[in-house]
Amino acid sequence: MSDDAPVISVRGLTKRFGSRTVVDHVDLTVRRGQIYGFLGPNGSGKTTTIRMLCGLLVPDEGEGTCLGQDIRTQSWAIKQRVGYMTQRFSFYEDLTIAENLDFVARLYALRDRGRRVDGALTRLGLADRRNQLAGSLSGGWKQRLALAACILHEPDLLLLDEPTAGVDPKARRAFWDEIHMLASGGMTVLVSTHYMDEAERCHRIAYLAYGKLMADGTVEEVVKGAGLTTWHVSGPPRRIAALAHNLSARDGVEMVAPFGATLHVSGSDAARLEAAIAPYRAEAELSWSEGEPSLEDAFIHLMEGAEDNFAKAPT
Template sequence: MSELAIDVRGLSKSFGSHVVVDRIDLQVGRGRIVGFLGPNGSGKTTTMRMLCGLLTPDAGEGRCLGLDFRRQAREIKRQVGYMTQRFGLYEDLSIRENLDFIARLFSMPGRRAAVDQALQRLGLASRAQQLAGSLSGGWKQRLALAACLLHEPRLLLLDEPTAGVDPKARRDFWDEIHRLAAEGITVLVSTHYMDEAERCHELVYIAYGKILARGTEARIIEDAKLEVWSLQGPDLSRWLEPLKRAEGVLSVAAFGSAVHVAGQDPALLRRALAPLHKQPGITLSRGEPNLEDVFISLIARAADNYQAAA
């Protein structure tokens, strides 16, 4: 990472007594796609809003796009495209009218040509006169991305952009994200989908306001040092809760007809699984950990800062 688009340290934000973001450090290289993962309420959205100047941090220092993210928030806003979790454009305006409105907000020269270009790039030209409120989830997503890109930002902050859209729309969206990254645009994208996480160059996992893991998919899985056993057989559902409560078990998750049981202490894990060896029809085999195994186990080990503040 010879050039960092984001380089912040000690970023913190509290609401009352509740610490939402707790002294995190975040570095993202130019032209990289970084997946921002974590459970609901983990601090992902708050972090994004601080980076683009919509929220003032309580503490922290650093730079975003080469600018001081605290003192030069106004300049940063003009170079960032921020896509919120919920569709934020006007549903009673057409696609073209929404984009024209955004272009006016940015006082863009040649805004009509810019709108035309955005319509073509995102495949919206044939629907330009359609009201935004009548669009499906996938088409609303395209419109929202077109609005983010209209002013040619250098950094995209995408907050769960594919929630509620079909698999094809998600795939098309990610193809576009990779094209943008190839052009040098940096992307920080939050997601709950593991298949999307696998399409990112790097991952940052945050829970309860703290970064728990970061790196490539392979590095995160390696650093977790998990041992995973795969269970198959009849009536596995009745074993899920007892296994979750067993000492040494960090995660229990169903994957189709199989159940993955993961932990870091091999002896404790095998002791927890011992009763299943005697069950007719149930087979146990060593498995390879995946991202979901890792992230569920990280949550199991993380301290809930909301309960601590209560």
């Protein structure tokens, strides 16, 4: 695979379970060295898509390549070059950190297992805990062990499925610093997340809702593509609470989101939105300013415009 060829290139990727389509004709292109964020609500098809990309599931429709290999016919070759970190901690809790990593090294039949394990322990800051049982680790340290296992065989592609769920902010930041270091060395990363601050650390992002790809691009492109106008209004908490209720019912207001004593008031028609907020602009205790919509604003707007494939499923 040449350096300029996409690491992931799939078209029309589709997966059904019974009568329900959980991934619906998704197109993805991910370049070498990119950190590609995969976002969407629970049940949006993120995990199913990841599993099709690495050969754990066969798509019902669609075609494409991962690491230059056909996702339908060369899944074994793909698996050898991918590091996949699942949502759940999947290592032996009654083995030490080093023993777990040695076990993974044996599964890949790696030469110089000791050197590989020692290198991963050092890189992820686990060397001083190498003899600690995995079951006694906190969430952040379990996350480091899982990432160490993923990179042990020096994969070309990392697939990370909500890797920082339940991890404290300091551990999340350290994790993301390591991801950027890996990407700077040429590794490609596809990571699913619910955290907007993590999405903003990705080179590109995709948003899935109910199996459909709703947006794909840089953070700036996705926010701009949502076509939202947003106003910020701040004031006394009790007045803001009442205002949020009143504005939610007005024509032209599509979203009202409180952030402390400030509201984000958004709509896709700027003129209608301004008309909706006009009666409240003169109130002395309220301070209004036009602002930029946030990534969260854009995603909520996209989600509200998506069709829920679960709601239509037969009981």
